[in-house]
Amino acid sequence: MKAEKKFTLKSGLIKLFIFLLVVVEIYPIFWMLTASFKQSYEWSSKPAYALNEGFYFQNYVDAWTRGNMATYFKNSLLCTLIALVFIVIFSTTVGFAVTKMEWKFKNAVAKYFQLGIMVPVATSLIPLFQIYNKVGLLNTRASLIITYIAFGLSLSIFLVTGYIRSLPDEIMEAAVIDGCGIYKLMWYVVVPLMKNAIVTVLVLQFFFKWNDLLFSMTFISSSSLKTVQTGLLYFSDEFGAKNWGAIFASVSMSILPMLGLYMALNKTVMEGMTAGAVKG
């Protein structure tokens, strides 16, 4: 009896602790969403933790038009999505070539691609700036897209190879006996089997690219080509430090694609991350 009581007290405390941790993790996001609907007088008349009085959508309109969020969104989406297409194509083809195909240097090439995981972005920044400057790519979307693709390859190929290795050869053999060529094999057999790995790569890389700040603030100077992250960084200058509502509205907007994607693919991502993909 006594032991049982102690146990419930202990598990109660632990549950409370978990609850507190979850609150700390979630509350700031909730606060931001409610704050994005506040009018500016609410900030001075009430404490910061107070809930919003009404839903003041003008903040979002301001952010979208006056704060140029519409332009930033378009740029971010364009650069990210184009880069993602290439990352997925390259990582699946290279991943397949270095695992299942037979040629001399496949292991060396796989290792070579893996090296890139270690290269800090800062190390390549200065030479890249000079290269793009010389070939006239500075201040273009192309410079961002190429960089995004190149820096997305290492980790993606690493994740995909781990996954392809675990695919059974028999399925492919059967397909080849049925007369599949290499390209058909790739498209109709390998790609469908790799759906989970591809989704994991997509989500991870979307997250990294959407999040990029260093490259876009270095290579892009004209405000019509800026991405969401660079735009956000200079947002308070545009609106003044006091207009928190509009700042929060734009920040909330910038997280929506991520949250949406995460909610939609939550299960696949969790599976991909827990079932081998990350463990390699």
Place this chain on the structure above:
Amino acid sequence: MKNVLKNKKAIALFVVPAFLVYSIIVVLPVFWSFYYSLYSGSPGLKWEFAGLKNYAMLFKDKNFVAALWVNIRYVAVVMLGQVGLGLCLALMFHFWLKKFKNFVRTLVFFPVVLPTVAVGQLFSKIYEIQPSYGLLNSVLSSLGLDHLVQPWIGQASTALGALSFMDIWVAMGFYSVIFYGALLDISHDVIEAARIDGANGWDLFRTVLAPLLRPMIITSLIFSFSGTVKMFESSLALTNGGPGNATKSLSMYMYNVSFSYNKVGYGSVIAIVIFLICIMGSTLIGRFDKKEL
């Protein structure tokens, strides 16, 4: 089968484009940085061969040493915080949470998917003291803890701590999900057997779980290390390196030196230092993995 998989044309088509892009954009610049680091000035402007002068300058440069020290403290705190708390969370999900497991797991993963700049803006408002109290200060003052109200990111003594808290907050959920996956792989029989032998709580963790989780812990540490060494976005978005140099990292210092002061040669030296720290740190942590294999 063999013939199909030996198709040379297909291999070339599969590998060469990615190989070229990767080699030119990722690998070549690393070597290029080494070459730049031997020159002073910037290309086209007082660009002269300086040999190892830039490297000698490094140790006399107070700003560099300060940035290095900030970076080291940040890496130590954030890496341990992210991986340690992530592990704690995963253990708690696994052993003490029955009903809302998936729901809670989804919730704590939310911060992970937020863009860094957005998080920086959010936390700068949380820590705000002027013109009106931000979330943290207003909560403290309503709890009657007015003496704790302070400019969290406006003073050198708390700025780095505030920044570290933010980055731990962001990534904790990520590591908890990874560790949770690893815990699911540990067979229930192993844990039951240890329990029957009398191992509980801390003993159970130390003798049974920790060794089994070891590879995952090492991987997470390397992951977290390489993420935190690069320290740039979050401190730029939250404090812009300030106040003073209190949160200025190596990457930020490199950025300033090469793009604001136009000393590309010297900036490259710092870039190479970052590269070396990254490689050496990861290899060092990786060593722990192989020792007992």
